[in-house]
Amino acid sequence: MFETDGVPVQDTWCDYMFGDGHRVTHGRLYSPRYPSTYPTNVRCNYHFHAGQHERIKLIFEEAFLQKGDESCLNRADIIKVFDGRTPSAPVLAMLCNELVGYEILSTGPDLLVQFTANSNEPGQGFKANFQFQSDDYNTSTASTVEILDSEVNKKSGPDSTLGLGPAVSAATSSCHQAVNSDKGRTGKLLSPSYPEPYPPKTHCHYDFTARGRQRVRLIFEDFALHKIDDNHLDCESMDSLDIFLYVDGRLEKMASYCGSEAPKPIMSNGPKLSIEFRGIYSSKLSRGFKISYFFVEDYGIKSGKQLMEFPCAFVYNSSLAGKGEITSPNYPGLYPRDSECNYFFYGTKVQKVHLHFTYFDIEGVFPCEAVSASDYVQFSHEMVNYKSDRYCGQLKELHVTSEKNFLRVTFKSNDRLDGTGFRAEYKFLRDVDVQLIQTVTASSASKYRYCPTI
Structure with a gap:
């Protein structure tokens, strides 16, 4: 039942190969003896080799190594994910302790997962699933189309794709944009009709997908949503912008913003971040928002x-x-x-x-x-x-x-x-x-x- 879908590497105890001549495009992988306790003093390597124009999506559904919240540098049981064929490639993730629903997206066709267990108190281990995706997977699944800025600025109304930038979805009646780092590392996100007031009953969704070591970073340059009056403090009853993150594999609201005070910069906790904009009322003073987005690898840390x-x-x-x-x-x-x-x-x-x-x-x-x-x-x-x-x-x-x-x-x-x-x-x-x-x-x-x- 709990069998890894790769090909065992000859003369190793727990190494597996996925892809290359073995065209398995999706499947599962487990730590040794899962769901029983894994052995100690082992190192297992899981080699993923997709096609030339493919990337690898890897999701750790569960990982129970050691209890607590210690730094992974202090742990003897650890999972390292490398963005390439060898341990000299950049590290995408160091996983330890306990986690659920952790997603990783490679930048190229190769990925190496290395599981090391040296503690005296081994845990249950991990289970994960993988999928080989074509380079244009995000674009095709989001039904995005290219729209020139000059054409975008001609449109208006709550159902338009006004101000959405280079990749705009035509799949829904409300404005929607799917942005991935393959199309560029930075850009602007504008509310419909910006800097003019957005139309009433506007409902927009913006989905960001990064790859490799990248995180999504949002910097709010302008923010002015309609506010009913000073007695309404709850953003749920006003025009608002909601930020969603993926936590334990589920989409979870991080924060809601309303009024005219610009939020502080936001950064994703992984490769994905979503925004929902609800412009229920609008007014002549409701400019909406202007957001600069960045796919960053430095976590916004500018020193060292x-x-x-x-x-x-x-x-x-x-x-x-x-x-x-x-x-x-x-x-x-x-x-x-x-x-x-x-x-x-x-x-x-x-x-x-x-x-x-x-x-x-x-x-x-x-x-x-x-x-x-x-x-x-x-x-x-x-x-x-x-x-x-x-x-x-x-x-x-x-x-x-x-x-x-x-x-x-x-x-x-x-x-x-x-x-x-x-x-x-x-x-x-x-x-x-x-x-x-x-x-x-x-x-x-x-x-x-x-x-x-x-």
């Missing part, structure tokens, strides 16, 4: 050097920059759900790194553990460390000094609530300079919730 061997990781070396700043993903907007980002600091032998957090808003309650469904930031002077303290909540300021010349900062969010993240200034300092900073911060420590040296 991004590493390809992790889904979201950045390195800061004192030989390249003695000081700078780091931010959470998508800062100053809401950070994405179900995400882990690591920041690695490397100084010389006589240096330490000092971090001064000038903004800190991480959803959760101290001690920031899984039982309270808390997101967290964690600091460690070793690459793997299970015992470091976690930090969450809203802090006025936070000072952190490394114990050695290396510091790892881990940000981890779950699929529940959202925060606006953090901003911190970093400096690489000699011991004498570190002692001076610690003296200053200790003298005013009553202002801070935390002031650790790790």
